[in-house]
Amino acid sequence: MFRSPVPLITLTLFSLLFSTSGEAKSQYQGISDDFKTLFHSKLKKNKVPGGAFVIIEDDAILKLSTYGKREKGGKLNVNANTVFRLASVSKTFAGSLATMLVHENRFNWDDPLTQYMPDFSLADPVASKQINLGHLIGQSTGLMPNSYDNILNANRKLEKIIPKFAKLEPMCSPGKCYSYQNIAFSFIQPVIEQQTGSDYADLVTDRIFTPLKMTSASVGMDKFLSSDNRAKPHVKTRSGFRKVKVKPNYYQVEPAAGVNASILDISKWLIANLGNNPDVLSPRLLTEIKTPGVRTSKELRRRAWKKYLNDAHYGKGWRVYDFEGEELVYHAGWVAGYVAEVAYSPRLKVGMAMLLNGESRVIGELGASFWHSVMKQQATLTAKK
Numbered sequence: 001m002f003r004s005p006v007p008l009i010t011l012t013l014f015s016l017l018f019s020t021s022g023e024a025k026s027q028y029q030g031i032s033d034d035f036k037t038l039f040h041s042k043l044k045k046n047k048v049p050g051g052a053f054v055i056i057e058d059d060a061i062l063k064l065s066t067y068g069k070r071e072k073g074g075k076l077n078v079n080a081n082t083v084f085r086l087a088s089v090s091k092t093f094a095g096s097l098a099t100m101l102v103h104e105n106r107f108n109w110d111d112p113l114t115q116y117m118p119d120f121s122l123a124d125p126v127a128s129k130q131i132n133l134g135h136l137i138g139q140s141t142g143l144m145p146n147s148y149d150n151i152l153n154a155n156r157k158l159e160k161i162i163p164k165f166a167k168l169e170p171m172c173s174p175g176k177c178y179s180y181q182n183i184a185f186s187f188i189q190p191v192i193e194q195q196t197g198s199d200y201a202d203l204v205t206d207r208i209f210t211p212l213k214m215t216s217a218s219v220g221m222d223k224f225l226s227s228d229n230r231a232k233p234h235v236k237t238r239s240g241f242r243k244v245k246v247k248p249n250y251y252q253v254e255p256a257a258g259v260n261a262s263i264l265d266i267s268k269w270l271i272a273n274l275g276n277n278p279d280v281l282s283p284r285l286l287t288e289i290k291t292p293g294v295r296t297s298k299e300l301r302r303r304a305w306k307k308y309l310n311d312a313h314y315g316k317g318w319r320v321y322d323f324e325g326e327e328l329v330y331h332a333g334w335v336a337g338y339v340a341e342v343a344y345s346p347r348l349k350v351g352m353a354m355l356l357n358g359e360s361r362v363i364g365e366l367g368a369s370f371w372h373s374v375m376k377q378q379a380t381l382t383a384k385k
Contacts, residue, residue, distance in 0.1 A: 032063035050078040052263035056351035059276040071232035084355040087333025094255035095317015109134030140294040142170040186253035214265040221251040231357035233337020270351035304368040
């Protein structure tokens, strides 16, 4: 097993990116080298303005590389500390924070949502009381998928959107079917804030970012715009990528889409999720967040991934895939001008993440290709034993 000669937390950025002397050869070194070549060539071919990726093995960075510019036509390169919006990868942080608080008896997964949001209602009053906190984090509320995201996209204020849920009829009983949400997922925020007396963003910082030394990670639009080293958003048009302004709409739902981070920050998040920071993410928590909940059969039809996926579920803020017979814990994110993807294999102790400042499906192709290479090599090594 590959190990960096010095613990990650003591490494300088220079050594993280450039020092290879004295390192043991990893069985995934060839895959990592090939992926770097593929990543750069694919982003260049698709004219993505900029991006970054990291590959983790157990408690260390195996490969980290950046590509392109922070904005199209600009002079500043993307580097390891360039901050991107994580979009729905933010849900992985919300799921972990909520699980921490459940373990501390601040609230329970089976608590009804109306206990904390008494004014919340659906068209069916009985169904309103059946949605519990576990359904929020597990994407199994039974509501129409992406309920009122269209209004959020139009930048309407959240307090004007929530009352509209009173018009909704559930698709199914809570817990019975998959129903991906952004607004409803973020109903966990008032629960957390009521039960702790702290601001959600402050809690994520205090309980996750700070102890993991995710020094450039933050929650919210103001924090993102205050960063001097941030990637600008670009949307795909017929004439190529066009730079756009950062929109405040999805920053209204902080648990669902409010986190900002660099690829170096994400390396530390992956290392923690691989079990190397038990004081922050305990073994019990790591088991719970990846325990399969509702089945997500729609994921089995993903364009670049469908030939590799045998099954798919949602855990607590994370997706859980059966990828060619191996458990893969995964989440992707998209918000105007940015795409992100984070995944790890608990058994193989390998993780990989990508951040792009241009909306491109190439990220899905790259992710599926990387994990197929890992699983193929693992199968070959197993066969030789």
